[in-house]
Amino acid sequence: MPLISTKGVYGLAAMYELSRHTSDAPMQIRDISANASIPQNYLEQLLSKLRRAQLVTSIRGARGGYLLAKSPEDIKIVDILVALEDDIKIVDSKVDNPILDLFFEESKEKMKEIFDLNLSKLDEYQGRYNQFLHYNI
Template sequence: MPLISTKGVYGLTAMYELSKHEKDTPMQIKEISSNANIPQNYLEQLLSKLRRAQLVKSIRGAKGGYILAKDAEDIKIVDILIALEDDIKIIDSKTQNPILNIFFDESKESIKKMFDVNLAKLDEYQDKYNEFLHYSI
């Protein structure tokens, strides 16, 4: 079982799309769906969870859509994943072995620390991707 489900990957992708969009201009769900290649019905469910977690805001009206609730620098990837996945899990339940339970708990905390970076940090990976494209041409 993967550590992060499709729900987490799609949600993080949608949040990244929103972080690249003009700050105060709402992005319509069909645009996010198209750019991120996420089924629109599924995306609506994810954005609803992210709204309840106060990570995005929805704006009503003809020019409405979604915006980040805070600056990308103030949104942690771990918070996005926990909002969507309910928690980051290594295993589904405790084992009968207390030693392994301690190991799995510590592993979970290490993984949370790994994802304890802000959404804006993903821009660095865009730079790496651009470098890759430049050198592969």
């Protein structure tokens, strides 16, 4: 059972695409969908949740689209995942063992610490990916 669903993965991919968008003009949903390989109908649902969480803003009209509501340095990956997943869960429900409940709660907090980094930090992975491609050519 994955800890992060497709919803979280796709939402993070969409946010990363928006963070890479350098124009002041909003990014249209079809472009986000194509660049991040996310079905457009599903992306609309995710962006709606991200808008309600005040992580993106939407602009209506022919030249409308989506922009990050804050700079990528001010958006945490954990906030994106919590907005989409409602919480980062290790297990779906409490267990009848208080020791295991404590263990799972502590594990959840550690997971949040792992994802407590800025959206802009994903650019470092782009550099690592580029190095990987360079070494494998």
